[in-house]
Amino acid sequence: MDRSVQRWLWLMWALVLAMVAVGGITRLTGSGLSMVEWHPLMGALPPVGEEAWTEVFEKYKRSPQYQQVNHWMTLADFKRIFFWEYSHRLLGRLVGVAFMLPWFYFLARRRLQGSLRWRTALALLLGGLQGLLGWYMVRSGLVDVPHVSHFRLAAHLLLAFGVGQWLLWLALDAATPSHAEAARAGSRLSTRLSIMGLVALLLLQTLYGAFMAGTRAGYSYGTFPDMNGHFAPGPFFRSPDLITDLLQNPASIHYLHRALGWLVLFYGLSLWGWILRSEARTAVRRAAAAMAALCFVQLNLGAITVVSRVAIPWAVVHQVTAYLLLSATVALLHRSLARVPS
DSSP: OOHHHHHHHHHHHHHHHHHHHHHHHHHHTTOTTSOOOOOTTTOOSOOOSHHHHHHHHHHHHTSHHHHHTOTTOOHHHHHHHHHHHHHHHHHHHHHHHHHHHHHHHHHHTTOSOTTHHHHHHHHHHHHHHHHHHHHHHHHTTSSSSSSOOHHHHHHHHHHHHHHHHHHHHHHHHHHOTTHHHHGGGSSOHHHHHHHHHHHHHHHHHHHHHHHHHHHTGGGSOOOSSSBTTBOSSGGGOOSSSHHHHHHTOHHHHHHHHHHHHHHHHHHHHHHHHHHHHHOOOHHHHHHHHHHHHHHHHHHHHHHHHHHTTSOHHHHHHHHHHHHHHHHHHHHHHHHHHSOOOO
């Protein structure tokens, strides 16, 4: 495959990573509700001049976040939170342009062969849906309650991760042209199913990470490995029904996120040990080692994040590492399916 197509796909994967980082900062600084309007085509330019800034600030003053939370803000304070939401939206537009223009070029030059044409078109469609979902999420915090729905936040984060992994898979396919024909020569079925299980577990953990952020559950328990002196789940599951504990209660959500973190670590290390015993190909073993190392790093980053009372630098690195860990596991799955040189 054309190397320029490969480089483009890797660049897009990296740009999604940048979006995940900036999105995390936007959420943690409380900036996500600072822009109360959505103009996908005409909103690329920021306010220019004092009059324009005052107009935007007056619109923000009518939002629930200003009236209930940030009523103390001056225009200078507003500009600081506006910066991150504006940067997040602008980066989203740049990612869209960085995808569309090369895509049309490669399509016109017939460099996207076979199924790669529709598979890259799917990535373009998912990217557009991500923008719509982002605004749908923001809207939930502009009516009555000055907080976005943690369900919409989770959907927004999961779709971002999903788009990134799809781009990664395409990039890896581009580097392994014989992937489809060589699938029978990959790792044993039990190994592949075990890696798929870890992917599913990481997506579930990402879901609960978004629930943690959306319910602000991370701020309540600043000790590790205990939760304010407790290890057993009893003190945290106090809702009238299990569904509420699983989906709404900040205390039980926090407990489940920690429990899933330990499960990811033990699963990842066990999978690495299994691959070392059963897999001879160096590329697969290296991918498994990277996955296991990131499992260990991610659990420690989660611990530092809660102990620091969700300090922004640690929380952002924790979210970025979640993306990298999922990517390493997806790369491991790809390696286990394809004929990889030893």
